[in-house]
Amino acid sequence: MLAPASARLQAGGGSSTRMRPARCAAATLRMQAFKAESEKGAQVPLPVAAPVPGARGLAGYHHSPSKTGYAFFMPALSLLGPNALKAAGKEITKLGLKKALIVTDKVEEGLELLRSAGADFLLSFGGGSPHDCAKAIGIVASNGGSIRDYEGLDRASKPMLPLLSVNTTAGTAAEMTRFWESVSETNQSFCPWWFLLTCSIITDTARHVKMAIIDSKVTPTIAVDDPLLMLGMPKGLTAATGMDALTHSIEAYLSTSSNRITDACALHAMRLISRYLRTAVGDPGNVQAHDMMWQVGQLHYAQYLAGMAFNSASLGYVHAMAHQLGGFYNLPHGVCNALLLPVVLEFNAKASADARVGMLQWCMVSL
Ligand SMILES: [Zn+2]
Structure with a gap:
């Protein structure tokens, strides 16, 4: 039978058999100090559990609060769950978009088709590659130049053409990220060491190299993750x-x-x-x-x-x-x-x- 949370804390923690006694005692002391200060009506900050070396608890898993804050990137809209794909049409209509270019592969050909057909948004359907290809077409269509101009971190100045990305696998997450990567047959341009370390970029100058773009402007507008599309993989x-x-x-x-x-x-x-x-x-x-x-x-x-x-x-x-x-x-x-x-x-x-x-x-x- 489970004891109430307060009783478990006094007894040395809810998972008492797994928690270290020193850590339980420290948590109890923090809670007692907080309770005493609160009863006095003092304005005290919420207790923050400092990371404990070797700790195995929720506090030990997490960072201490950042002094500078942090960014968190997401698509404008994500549609998740069975039949999510059906809802995507309505959302596209709400955005006033009318003509899609359905992307599978080939950036240069895709750009030509986009211009000749007068499409106003991109639709990618698949695992990783179609989404990456659509991101490349979308960023070049709105910013000009070549996709190689955007290699690196946050190089584009204008938002990408709207992209509806429909995921059919359970792995890459390319349908919802600001990452783009592809094999290039051209030489790699200069890539700073910190970018290599933090963003997994390849700097091989041989012919088959991976080019990478990380840019919040290539985040898809609407990400669709419908598990019905993943059955039978x-x-x-x-x-x-x-x-x-x-x-x-x-x-x-x-x-x-x-x-x-x-x-x-x-x-x-x-x-x-x-x-x-x-x-x-x-x-x-x-x-x-x-x-x-x-x-x-x-x-x-x-x-x-x-x-x-x-x-x-x-x-x-x-x-x-x-x-x-x-x-x-x-x-x-x-x-x-x-x-x-x-x-x-x-x-x-x-x-x-x-x-x-x-x-x-x-x-x-x-x-
Ligand atoms: Zn991966």
Whole structure:
């Protein structure tokens, strides 16, 4: 039987068998001091739990409050859940948009078609590539020049053409992020070291390199995540995209640019993916339809949460190296991430005593 929260606190914490006595005592003292000050009517700030080295509790998972604040990037509107796609039409009408260019691939051809057809918005439908291609067309259509002019961070001056992006996989989150990436066959321009470290950009000057753009102006106008579109994905695609989403959540959580909101999104994404990815990949033929719908729905929710996390917190060494690996050998992005993730976590564990790394290793083992 659960004791009331106050009683559990006095007894040494709700999860008393798992919490450290010193940490419980510190929390109790903070609460008692706060209660005493409140009873005196004093204006006191809410108690803030300082990070405790090695702590395993909600306070230990989160950053201390930022002194400078932080930004959190999202699409103007996200439509989520079964039949979300049906609602998208109404939203497009509300925006007064009339003619769509449906994007699959090929930026240059897309730009020509856009101009000749007089389309006033873009519609991308798929996993990562169609959305990235639409972002490239949209930013060049409104800003001019070539897509290479926008390589880097926040290089565009005008908003992109409106983009409705419809996601059909549970992994990349390209339908809702400000990230754009593609293989380029041209030489890479100069990229500063801090950008390389924080944004996973490839600077290989050989012919097959990945070019990356991170710009809030390429965030889709409306993101649609309808799990009905994800049913029937091949096992390999479910596994690869699921591992991509897991990597997004872990790298966002470990990022030095993470914040309290991205932490919350990343942690829940990790929990959901750890719980549901294995069974969703296992044997879809042996799973009841409604169970599969549930599992796919959870993964779809998780990949969106992971997108919310890395869209603002950015990514890390796994993506930095996975982009190079995938670009050079033409390998699936999620597979490259899955190969590199344990190695990078091991490296991070040696370099940092932060409790986060230990927790994430546990997450990997449980998967
Ligand atoms: Zn990724």
